[in-house]
Amino acid sequence: MATANRSKRQDPSSPLDSETLLEMYRQMVLSRTLDERIWMLNRQGKAAIVASSQGHEAGQIGSVYALQRGKDQFYIYYRDLAVMLTLGMTPEEILLGFMAKAGEPLSGARQFPTHGAYLELGIVNQSNVIATHLPQAVGAALAAKMKGEDYIVIVYFGDGATSAGDTHEALNFASLHKLPVIFFCENNKYATSVPQHKQMAVESIASRAEGYAMPGISIDGCDVVAVYEAVSEAAKRARSGMGPTLIEAMVERFLPHTSDDDDSIYRPKGEIEEARKRDPLKALNLSLTSLGILDAETDKQYLDEARSIVNEATDLAEAAPFPDTSDFMEHVYYS
Amino acid sequence: MIRRRCAIAVKNVLEAVHDAMQEEMRRDERVFVLGEDVGRRGGVFLATNGFLDEFGEARVMDTPLAESSIAGVALGAAMHGMRPIAEIQFGDFIWPIFNQIVGEAARVRYGTKGKLSVPMVVRTPHGGGVRGGLYHSQSIEAYFYHTPGLKVVAPATPFDAKGLLKSAIRDDDPVIFLEHKRTYRLVQGEVPDEDYTLPIGKADVKRQGTDVTIVTYGLMVHHCLEAARELEEEGVSCEVVDVRTLRPLDMDTILESVAKTGKALVVHEDNKFGGVGGEIAATISEEGFEFLDGPVTRLAGPEVPAMPYSPLLEDMYMINPAKIAQAIRKLSAY
Numbered sequence: 001m002a003t004a005n006r007s008k009r010q011d012p013s014s015p016l017d018s019e020t021l022l023e024m025y026r027q028m029v030l031s032r033t034l035d036e037r038i039w040m041l042n043r044q045g046k047a048a049i050v051a052s053s054q055g056h057e058a059g060q061i062g063s064v065y066a067l068q069r070g071k072d073q074f075y076i077y078y079r080d081l082a083v084m085l086t087l088g089m090t091p092e093e094i095l096l097g098f099m100a101k102a103g104e105p106l107s108g109a110r111q112f113p114t115h116g117a118y119l120e121l122g123i124v125n126q127s128n129v130i131a132t133h134l135p136q137a138v139g140a141a142l143a144a145k146m147k148g149e150d151y152i153v154i155v156y157f158g159d160g161a162t163s164a165g166d167t168h169e170a171l172n173f174a175s176l177h178k179l180p181v182i183f184f185c186e187n188n189k190y191a192t193s194v195p196q197h198k199q200m201a202v203e204s205i206a207s208r209a210e211g212y213a214m215p216g217i218s219i220d221g222c223d224v225v226a227v228y229e230a231v232s233e234a235a236k237r238a239r240s241g242m243g244p245t246l247i248e249a250m251v252e253r254f255l256p257h258t259s260d261d262d263d264s265i266y267r268p269k270g271e272i273e274e275a276r277k278r279d280p281l282k283a284l285n286l287s288l289t290s291l292g293i294l295d296a297e298t299d300k301q302y303l304d305e306a307r308s309i310v311n312e313a314t315d316l317a318e319a320a321p322f323p324d325t326s327d328f329m330e331h332v333y334y335s
Numbered sequence: 336m337i338r339r340r341c342a343i344a345v346k347n348v349l350e351a352v353h354d355a356m357q358e359e360m361r362r363d364e365r366v367f368v369l370g371e372d373v374g375r376r377g378g379v380f381l382a383t384n385g386f387l388d389e390f391g392e393a394r395v396m397d398t399p400l401a402e403s404s405i406a407g408v409a410l411g412a413a414m415h416g417m418r419p420i421a422e423i424q425f426g427d428f429i430w431p432i433f434n435q436i437v438g439e440a441a442r443v444r445y446g447t448k449g450k451l452s453v454p455m456v457v458r459t460p461h462g463g464g465v466r467g468g469l470y471h472s473q474s475i476e477a478y479f480y481h482t483p484g485l486k487v488v489a490p491a492t493p494f495d496a497k498g499l500l501k502s503a504i505r506d507d508d509p510v511i512f513l514e515h516k517r518t519y520r521l522v523q524g525e526v527p528d529e530d531y532t533l534p535i536g537k538a539d540v541k542r543q544g545t546d547v548t549i550v551t552y553g554l555m556v557h558h559c560l561e562a563a564r565e566l567e568e569e570g571v572s573c574e575v576v577d578v579r580t581l582r583p584l585d586m587d588t589i590l591e592s593v594a595k596t597g598k599a600l601v602v603h604e605d606n607k608f609g610g611v612g613g614e615i616a617a618t619i620s621e622e623g624f625e626f627l628d629g630p631v632t633r634l635a636g637p638e639v640p641a642m643p644y645s646p647l648l649e650d651m652y653m654i655n656p657a658k659i660a661q662a663i664r665k666l667s668a669y
Binding site: 073106107108110111115116117119124126127129132135136137138139140141142143144147165166169170172173176249259330331332333334335 | 367393394398399401403404406407408409410411412413414415416417419430434435438439443444445446447449450451483484486506507508533575654
């Protein structure tokens with residue numbers, strides 16, 4: 001589609017050209033629009049459960065752009081809608097999952113939405129259990145090293161996951177063997193209802209990296225360029241055999257933990273309004289507008305396009321049948 | 336014409352386990368071992384003795400003392416084309432991996448609708464009678480054999496250990512491989528040097544008989560055979576079925592035997608309540624009720640949490656040939 005301005009590198013300090021920045025913005029508009037739709041479907045009783053990525057999108061999109069799509073492995077968790085979209089999953093595929101319909105590509109709708117595997121896109125999201133995927137991601141990185149393959153692994157997790165023993169074991173193992181893995185913590189400062197200061201005595205999750213002799217960096221996860229730069233650097237280290245990096249991306253959670261949660265019980269008044277001032281979508285809009293990369297017309301075009309894609313995906317997913325039950329006993333064992 | 340004869344040597348269970356892994360690592364580059372002390376030390380029982388020199392550090396990994404990551408890293412590597420053998424030093428230390436195995440590994444194939452496989456083996460020495468006390472004697476099979484998606488193997492002899500471990504390593508699903516540590520050096524037997532495998536999920540009738548069927552596995556196979564020899568002198572003919580694999584469980588062989596004898600005694604060292612014997616007994620009752628001439632009977636570990644250290648106390652826990660013989664007498668007289 002046409003973009004308002006295709007001129008290269010409006011901002012000489014940015015590592016990304018204006019075309020790429022616009023693509024990222026467009027992706028973010030789509031992710032936000034789809035996320036809002038999923039909540040609507042939940043409230044209509046058509047999607048059983050939602051965990052929202054709203055407020056996390058810059059961290060998710062910026063990190064994917066810094067890696068090699070189709071080659072690197074993405075061990076995601078349940079709040080990573082924008083990662084999945086940016087890697088190439090379609091809104092229809094995503095909605096088939098939320099509505100538990102036939103054709104859902106990750107698990108055949110056996111699992112919660114967003115869970116399972118999409119091998120063509122390098123997505124693995126087996127478990128709902130917090131932090132279990134960190135040692136597994138390290139194992140995936142170990143396999144790359146043992147097989148002499150040059151993919152790297154990025155593993156996404158929340159701040160709550162850093163309290164789990166598996167996280168410690170994974171960081172230690174990965175650093176010990178200098179494995180090609182990036183630990184990407186999306187710190188929204190809440191583990192369901194428990195704020196960070198009740199989860200850990202440290203202020204910075206990145207500071208923990210020191211205990212594993214690996215670099216740790218805390219970045220603004222609402223700034224897509226900052227995320228891109230940090231993950232690019234970590235990827236460079238991973239690819240050159242220098243081992244893992246722990247990245248703490250400070251993001252915001254605008255909505256309750258899931259659609260089954262009520263955050264008014266535990267979030268102080270005004271906190272979410274304050275968080276929304278850091279909305280990554282608005283931030284990127286402002287930045288691109290001020291750089292002259294984005295104009296109002298293109299912005300509207302992106303939003304219209306996203307709505308139309310999501311509308312169409314919703315119709316298709318609603319019309320899809322539930323999965324055939326005849327194979328429900330299959331794939332317990334290989335044979 | 337020179338006929339090549341197959342070499343057969345007498346080996347113990349530990350040597351059989353060692354040889355199975357060594358041969359598989361030579362055969363397939365994707366196979367590697369990881370665990371505590373498996374490197375220079377060669378494992379605390381020496382199951383990987385000499386592996387570091389032969390295969391190098393990359394394929395013989397001494398891990399941090401952190402079991403969950405041993406299993407979790409193995410699982411991740413298995414999903415990406417490797418065939419890890421994770422050694423958990425003692426069965427009693429296996430609980431930190433429960434989440435990675437029962438919660439994760441067992442569900443990967445089902446949860447991805449067959450897109451991902453977990454070809455990994457978790458080997459661990461289990462069982463008592465070795466003065467191991469509460470934390471080096473435990474039977475752990477009941478916690479794992481309950482889980483669809485896992486296979487659980489518990490061999491009794493060197494021949495079975497080698498053939499079944501090779502099958503486990505070649506299997507495309509996660510296998511828990513339980514080696515009874517009392518059998519490691521105690522039990523010897525003929526083991527061919529050649530490459531052979533035994534099918535997972537197939538029981539083996541270790542002794543033919545007509546009056547009572549004894550169903551068992553692991554160390555207890557040997558105790559049951561001893562009791563059966565004793566009972567033979569008393570005129571009772573016992574058939575001993577070594578199930579070898581707890582999941583899948585070969586009920587066909589068990590029922591075939593019970594159809595012949597009409598009486599079934601299930602023996603295991605693990606605690607009776609909720610143990611493997613309950614499943615075997617229930618299935619005999621469901622599917623073999625017509626064959627029965629007496630109650631399906633279980634002889635198994637008592638209701639204490641694990642095995643005490645002091646010898647007399649340990650003896651109180653352990654199932655032995657005398658206790659088995661007594662149970663057979665009672666059942667055969669029914």
